[in-house]
Amino acid sequence: xxxxxxxxxxxxxxxxxxxxxxxxxxxxxxxxxxxxxxxxxxxxxxxxxxxxxxxxxxxxxxxxxxxxxxxxxxxxxxxxxxxxxxxxxxxxxxxxxxxxxxxxxxxxxxxxxxxxxxxxxxxxxxxxxxxxxxxxxxxxxxxxxxxxxxxxxxxxxxxxxxxxxxxxxxxxxxxxxxxxxxxxxxxxxxxxxxxxxxxxxxxx
Amino acid sequence: xxxxxxxxxxxxxxxxxxxxxxxxxxxxxxxxxxxxxxxxxxxxxxxxxxxxxxxxxxxxxxxxxxxxxxxxxxxxxxxxxxxxxxxxxxxxxxxxxxxxxxxxxxxxxxxxxxxxxxxxxxxxxxxxxxxxxxxxxxxxxxxxxxxxxxxxxxxxxxxxxxxxxxxxxxxxxxxxxxxxxxxxxxxxxxxxxxxxxxxxxxxx
DNA sequence: GTCTATATCCAGATAGAC
DNA sequence: GTCTATCTGGATATAGAC
Numbered sequence: 001x002x003x004x005x006x007x008x009x010x011x012x013x014x015x016x017x018x019x020x021x022x023x024x025x026x027x028x029x030x031x032x033x034x035x036x037x038x039x040x041x042x043x044x045x046x047x048x049x050x051x052x053x054x055x056x057x058x059x060x061x062x063x064x065x066x067x068x069x070x071x072x073x074x075x076x077x078x079x080x081x082x083x084x085x086x087x088x089x090x091x092x093x094x095x096x097x098x099x100x101x102x103x104x105x106x107x108x109x110x111x112x113x114x115x116x117x118x119x120x121x122x123x124x125x126x127x128x129x130x131x132x133x134x135x136x137x138x139x140x141x142x143x144x145x146x147x148x149x150x151x152x153x154x155x156x157x158x159x160x161x162x163x164x165x166x167x168x169x170x171x172x173x174x175x176x177x178x179x180x181x182x183x184x185x186x187x188x189x190x191x192x193x194x195x196x197x198x199x200x201x202x203x204x
Numbered sequence: 205x206x207x208x209x210x211x212x213x214x215x216x217x218x219x220x221x222x223x224x225x226x227x228x229x230x231x232x233x234x235x236x237x238x239x240x241x242x243x244x245x246x247x248x249x250x251x252x253x254x255x256x257x258x259x260x261x262x263x264x265x266x267x268x269x270x271x272x273x274x275x276x277x278x279x280x281x282x283x284x285x286x287x288x289x290x291x292x293x294x295x296x297x298x299x300x301x302x303x304x305x306x307x308x309x310x311x312x313x314x315x316x317x318x319x320x321x322x323x324x325x326x327x328x329x330x331x332x333x334x335x336x337x338x339x340x341x342x343x344x345x346x347x348x349x350x351x352x353x354x355x356x357x358x359x360x361x362x363x364x365x366x367x368x369x370x371x372x373x374x375x376x377x378x379x380x381x382x383x384x385x386x387x388x389x390x391x392x393x394x395x396x397x398x399x400x401x402x403x404x405x406x407x408x
Numbered sequence: 409g410t411c412t413a414t415a416t417c418c419a420g421a422t423a424g425a426c
Numbered sequence: 427g428t429c430t431a432t433c434t435g436g437a438t439a440t441a442g443a444c
Contacts (some may be wrong), residue, residue: 034237049413052411163392172369174374
């Protein structure tokens with residue numbers, strides 16, 4: 001009996017998801033320019049030609065992944081922003097969450113790495129550049145706002161909130177890239193040490 | 205009158221230096237895989253073919269740059285190690301120096317970026333991998349030692365010295381990549397805020 | 409939907425004239 | 427030493443059989 005349309009659709013979605021998973025791994029580890037379609041296809045266990053039944057081009061795969069990653073990051077940022085809590089707790093929550101997830105979820109680590117690489121690279125498709133242009137600022141803005149809130153509450157160190165936000169995200173970027181590319185990195189450094197950069201009170 | 209051997213040698217060295225400067229710019233901005241020989245040649249104002257009179261291959265240029273960069277970083281690390289001073293001052297000196305140089309020297313910023321990218325990339329020539337393997341640990345070890353010294357002196361926060369060193373360098377990596385790829389980043393965040401991550405005493 | 413085979417393009421590297 | 431022209435290999439993308 002022939003497969004129904006719905007079954008086909010299911011297979012298609014499952015396969016596409018598999019491609020996404022493998023592509024994320026490859027792009028996160030090797031960057032856009034350093035990743036070859038062949039590698040992704042091989043990792044996904046399909047022929048290279050078949051890739052093009054799921055994605056129009058290498059650019060399209062990358063764009064899809066980046067959009068997804070940025071959206072998730074922005075959602076998470078908004079979640080932190082909307083927390084009804086002291087700034088200090090928001091910061092601690094965010095850092096703890098990021099650390100924990102980098103440590104436990106390979107996929108999250110790769111996602112962090114993908115964003116970090118893409119945002120700091122000049123050799124990515126124009127579509128991706130535009131996408132990043134539009135969506136990159138939100139996490140910075142939200143963290144800057146939280147820092148400002150914290151300064152009002154007296155818990156956060158002095159200094160430009162925007163600069164604090166840059167320090168926050170660039171350090172996260174550095175860490176996630178490090179832990180994504182080092183096979184046996186051991187455990188992440190204690191999140192409290194990182195948090196201490198921003199908080200006046202050392203005994204967290 | 206024909207040029208002397210010495211003059212030829214001078215021209216050769218000057219040109220090679222020009223290639224090095226441009227190659228560093230390109231590799232730092234676009235990574236190894238994303239950089240094309242043509243771009244370097246164009247930036248240096250010479251024909252693509254001429255590149256191969258100065259370097260055997262793309263790999264060779266990259267290797268040369270990386271070796272130079274790693275050596276400089278290691279030298280600087282040793283300098284910090286040999287300072288006859290309190291750990292706290294060593295840390296402050298190192299951070300201030302790095303921050304200042306990232307801010308004022310394009311070339312240094314590019315060098316930081318090159319190392320950060322290379323150390324965290326899997327798609328680099330094997331020679332470079334071996335080179336990095338052999339030379340990457342020293343800065344980590346030295347900073348870890350300084351942290352340990354600081355803990356004994358009571359100025360540095362508790363925690364694994366090695367983890368503190370990772371936090372130190374990954375944050376520097378993140379920052380330098382950020383500032384290398386953002387054209388108008390404004391000023392660097394205050395180095396004291398970064399230093400506060402490692403020091404018990406907040407009033408620096 | 410999936411594969412193999414192939415077309416096309418581009419980057420690294422070489423050859424040879426000046 | 428420098429250039430233009432060219433070779434070669436590899437990667438993206440397409441065509442067509444099953």
